Amino acid sequence: MKVLFTGFEPFGGESTNPSAVAVEQICLLPPPTGVQWQALILPVEFRRSATLMQSCISSWQPDLVLCIGQAGGRPQISLEQVAINLLEARIPDNSGWQPSGEPIIATGPAAYFSTLPLKAIRQQLQHNGIPVNISYTAGTYVCNALMYQLLHHLSAMSSCRGGFIHIPYTPEQAAGKPDAASMSVAVVVQALLEIVRCCQQYSEDIAAVGGTLD
Helix, strand or coil: CEEEEEEECCCCCCCCCHHHHHHHHHCCCCCCCCCEEEEEEECCCHHHHHHHHHHHHHHHCCCEEEEEEECCCCCCEEEECEEECCEECCCCCCCCCCCEEECCCCCCCCEEECCCCHHHHHHHHHHCCCCEEEECCCCCCHHHHHHHHHHHHHCCCCCCEEEEEEECECHHHHCCCCCCCECCHHHHHHHHHHHHHHHHHCCCCCCCCCCCCC
């Protein structure tokens, strides 16, 4: 199984982005038996990030694409269930573009759903003591746009699965942010390894209770 990890460069005034650090670190480790993996670091730009990712998918032909990004206000690993066809940027991207109320793909559907076995992954991470939830919003910034464009691209590739995972601040980032939750890069790398193993094991998701009341 060929696994493509994507992470992002820093944005929003941060000097680092742990999504990039984590995917680079995991790709320095020996992969599980039967797995090849590589990392791709993307710009925090609505247009270029998807173009670079799609080019890598076309050339490397992975079986699994795991896009990783930071959502600093969250206290756990967030397994994103859905990406919506909306560009709504509270801050400009790193190219200076700040779209508002535009579709990502004018002729695309309103939403795409992750093709990862999210409930099985949640179960596996919880079993390993890693804080995790299934999230029903990936926001409206570059992370959501990349997830949407990934799943749009993969909709014509039945042999490849993909999805998006948000991670918290690192302890170093959270140190200057009162009451901010954090997670070490080492724990994120462990989580990514378990996610790959879970995707190896489960071609279909497990039956388990999910959802939210708010």
